[in-house]
Amino acid sequence: MKRFIGFVTKEFYHIFRDKRTMFILFGMPIAQIMLFGFAITNEINNVNIAILDKSKDAETQKIINKISSSKYFKINEEITNENQIESVFKRGKVKAVLVFEKDFIKNIQTIKQAKVQVITDATDPNVANTISNYVNAILLNYTQEINKNNKSSHQIQTQTQLYYNPELKSIFTFVPGVMTIILMLVSAMMTSISITREKELGTMEVLLVSPLKPFQVIIGKVFPYIFLSIINAAIILLLGFFVFGMPIEGNLFLLAFESVLFITTALSLGILISTVSNSQQTAMMLSLMGLMLPVIILSGFIFPVSSMPLPLQIISNIIPAKWFIIIIKAILLKGATISVIWKETLILIGMTVFFIAISVKKYKIRLE
Amino acid sequence: MxxxxxxxxxxxxxxxxxxxxxxxxxxxxxxxxxxxxxxxxxxxxxxxxxxxxxxxxxxxxxxxxxxxxxxxxxxxxxxxxxxxxxxxxxxxxxxxxxxxxxxxxxxxxxxxxxxxxxxxxxxxxxxxxxxxxxxxxxxxxxxxxxxxxxxxxxxxxxxxxxxxxxxxxxxxxxxxxxxxxxxxxxxxxxxxxxxxxxxxxxxxxxxxxxxxxxxxxxxKYDKIIYDIKAKNKHQLILDLKNYPSQYSVFAFGECIHYIDKNSVFNSTDLQNYLLEKKHMEIEISVSNPTIEDVFMDL
Missing domain, CATH: 3.40.50.300 (P-loop containing nucleotide triphosphate hydrolases)
Structure with missing residues (x-):
């Protein structure tokens, strides 16, 4: 036990004395969550649009007022004919143009049908999609209002309700995502680097020729990072909760247990990486290319797994991060209990055991 | 043991x-x-x-x-x-x-x-x-x-x-x-x-x-080693290597260590040979063998 404490103390000296490590450990989580929270967002606010109103009557004016009074749109320009549409887009001043047909009010009264055309600038497809959805929602709202007085009309009304994230806030997906990335990075990359550093500096040679057993070396290496990763997870959740209003619906103990489980999975991957690489550079490249990219791309953090081609969907199953993101989203947003996420939990446990088994088998008690 | x-x-x-x-x-x-x-x-x-x-x-x-x-x-x-x-x-x-x-x-x-x-x-x-x-x-x-x-x-x-x-x-x-x-x-x-x-x-x-x-x-080292010095050290090594009865020649700190093939060695012959090659300030003396000499000979 004394040996173990001595070893862990030494590891903490390494960590606290290296500015680069300290920055990755504590600077990055905060920077990332702030960036994702404030800069990267799928929501739209104050989008500039142009109006081409060929009718200019009381009804079109009502709709235009409705649109401009919402916080989503700002009417930037009014144009008078179709030829101008292209040029306002090209100047990049507006993201969408709303075209009201001629005799708008007359058409509503006589044939009970009038047309509004929504033209969006789809150079950014996500934004274009969101804009047209928002405009549709406003128009739907308007039709419902005028139909209230008209009892004779039969129609189906859809009532959409968005569960768990009614405002479609992107931060709700980014907090779990960033947490996953950070835990993966800290746990896997930092441990693999810290083990290979001993190999590179030759201190591993001295450690091998000592009564320390291999598992003592590994546990001693891993322990500080478990500790630091837990702190990191807590920082991210607290930032999400207090700064961005991220809900934490589920049980905190379950959340802590699942986080520690994922940290262990990532650490065992880190150990595995360190057994196959001999230099810090290789370890870093393996962690970055082998772990970070799949985590970002295939875990469902940014791109939904269900819309990937089948081969990629299959590959995504071997990414531990995918399962952790499912688990943590369920706990944070839906307040899920273990009865809901036991399958994902078992998969993570299985992966951890598998990685540790290979690492133990591959761990060298000698050089070479 | x-x-x-x-x-x-x-x-x-x-x-x-x-x-x-x-x-x-x-x-x-x-x-x-x-x-x-x-x-x-x-x-x-x-x-x-x-x-x-x-x-x-x-x-x-x-x-x-x-x-x-x-x-x-x-x-x-x-x-x-x-x-x-x-x-x-x-x-x-x-x-x-x-x-x-x-x-x-x-x-x-x-x-x-x-x-x-x-x-x-x-x-x-x-x-x-x-x-x-x-x-x-x-x-x-x-x-x-x-x-x-x-x-x-x-x-x-x-x-x-x-x-x-x-x-x-x-x-x-x-x-x-x-x-x-x-x-x-x-x-x-x-x-x-x-x-x-x-x-x-x-x-x-x-x-x-x-x-x-x-x-x-x-x-146990049975050969006799001579310390040889001269003004132009580099040329000295080259010339010693061309001396007919040389056994080994290598630089050793300040001077050159020279071993002759024959057990009977006449230092004046070597001195004359070196003078002929226009060397100056020639010194030849017997040296105590060191581990390095033994190693070089192995």
């Missing part, structure tokens, strides 16, 4: 590093492995410290087999690798404390063993190991290798890259440790250090050429 090596061979990807090496080190002996870089010294150290497995042969350290009883060996030896292998970001004191702890001991418990060495680096005990000078680093590494009172001490080129004064001090320390009953196996590329060992093995290209005490090795 403290160390016993029998017919050890080791190759890396078909390149032979050491071939059929055998030697024995007695308890309390200071034994030197002398040879140039790439001779296979480090490989021998790594096999004996259980870091590498030999392809052939057997070896034992402190009575334990290097393959089967590697754990027992790791408990009872001190090892100082050729490359500085301490934690550069830890201070002198922290390094020492760390190694004491992992060997299950404390600095106080074996302080008398390292006292002589430690007092020299004590003024810098709060300094990080990476900021020490070469000689200081080696003294600290020696302290760390000694802190658990090992039975056998392995020092792989401990004085490489260390200034001459520190080298001398280092060897005095080894002598003192030897008096405390520790068996020491040391390797060095410096021939002048060989004379300080009890016995030495001369190694080249993975084979042992000779094992004996330094005195005996020199005593």
């Amino acid at each position: 403290s160390i016993k090596v029998q017919n050890i061979s080791k190759s890396y990807n078909k390149i032979k590093a050491v071939e059929a090496i055998s030697f024995e080190v007695k308890e309390g002996e200071l034994f030197g492995l002398i040879g140039p870089d790439g001779a296979g010294k480090t490989t021998i150290f790594r096999i004996l410290t259980t870091l590498l497995l030999a392809n052939e042969g057997t070896a034992s350290v402190a009575g334990f087999d290097v393959v089967k009883e590697y754990k027992a060996i790791r408990n009872s030896v001190g090892y100082m690798p050729g490359k500085f292998s301490l934690y550069q970001d830890l201070t002198v004191e922290e390094n020492l404390k760390f190694f004491a702890t992992i060997f299950g001991t404390t600095i106080e418990e074996n302080f008398d063993l390292i006292k002589d060495i430690y007092i020299q680096i004590e003024p810098f005990k709060a300094r990080r190991a990476g900021a020490l000078s070469g000689g200081m680093k080696q003294k600290l590494a020696l302290c760390c290798a000694l802190i658990h009172k090992p039975k056998v001490l392995f020092l792989d080129e401990p004085t490489t890259g260390v200034d001459p004064v520190s080298r001398k001090e280092f060897w005095q320390m080894l002598k003192r440790l030897q008096q405390k009953g520790i068996t020491i196996l040391v390797s060095t590329p410096y021939m002048d250090e060989a004379a300080l060992c009890d016995r030495i093995a001369l190694i080249q290209k993975g084979s042992i050429l000779k094992i004996d005490s330094p005195e005996n090795i020199i005593k």
Whole structure:
């Protein structure tokens, strides 16, 4: 036990004395969550649009007022004919143009049908999609209002309700995502680097020729990072909760247990990486290319797994991060209990055991 | 016997590093492995410290087999690798404390063993190991290798890259440790250090050429070596190599060491030959052979 404490103390000296490590450990989580929270967002606010109103009557004016009074749109320009549409887009001043047909009010009264055309600038497809959805929602709202007085009309009304994230806030997906990335990075990359550093500096040679057993070396290496990763997870959740209003619906103990489980999975991957690489550079490249990219791309953090081609969907199953993101989203947003996420939990446990088994088998008690 | 090596061979990807090496080190002996870089010294150290497995042969350290009883060996030896292998970001004191702890001991418990060495680096005990000078680093590494009172001490080129004064001090320390009953196996590329060992093995290209005490090795050397000096040293070597009865010629510090093929050697003949070649300030004298001379001749 004394040996173990001595070893862990030494590891903490390494960590606290290296500015680069300290920055990755504590600077990055905060920077990332702030960036994702404030800069990267799928929501739209104050989008500039142009109006081409060929009718200019009381009804079109009502709709235009409705649109401009919402916080989503700002009417930037009014144009008078179709030829101008292209040029306002090209100047990049507006993201969408709303075209009201001629005799708008007359058409509503006589044939009970009038047309509004929504033209969006789809150079950014996500934004274009969101804009047209928002405009549709406003128009739907308007039709419902005028139909209230008209009892004779039969129609189906859809009532959409968005569960768990009614405002479609992107931060709700980014907090779990960033947490996953950070835990993966800290746990896997930092441990693999810290083990290979001993190999590179030759201190591993001295450690091998000592009564320390291999598992003592590994546990001693891993322990500080478990500790630091837990702190990191807590920082991210607290930032999400207090700064961005991220809900934490589920049980905190379950959340802590699942986080520690994922940290262990990532650490065992880190150990595995360190057994196959001999230099810090290789370890870093393996962690970055082998772990970070799949985590970002295939875990469902940014791109939904269900819309990937089948081969990629299959590959995504071997990414531990995918399962952790499912688990943590369920706990944070839906307040899920273990009865809901036991399958994902078992998969993570299985992966951890598998990685540790290979690492133990591959761990060298000698050089070479 | 403290160390016993029998017919050890080791190759890396078909390149032979050491071939059929055998030697024995007695308890309390200071034994030197002398040879140039790439001779296979480090490989021998790594096999004996259980870091590498030999392809052939057997070896034992402190009575334990290097393959089967590697754990027992790791408990009872001190090892100082050729490359500085301490934690550069830890201070002198922290390094020492760390190694004491992992060997299950404390600095106080074996302080008398390292006292002589430690007092020299004590003024810098709060300094990080990476900021020490070469000689200081080696003294600290020696302290760390000694802190658990090992039975056998392995020092792989401990004085490489260390200034001459520190080298001398280092060897005095080894002598003192030897008096405390520790068996020491040391390797060095410096021939002048060989004379300080009890016995030495001369190694080249993975084979042992000779094992004996330094005195005996020199005593058994039967050729006469001449120190030759002249103003133009470079031209002197070239001309000596063209002298019909030359056996070997090599630079040795200030002068040239010259060995003649014939046991009867007339120095005036050589002097005349050199004068003919327009050399100036020629000096020829008989020299005492050193380990380096023996090594060059092997």
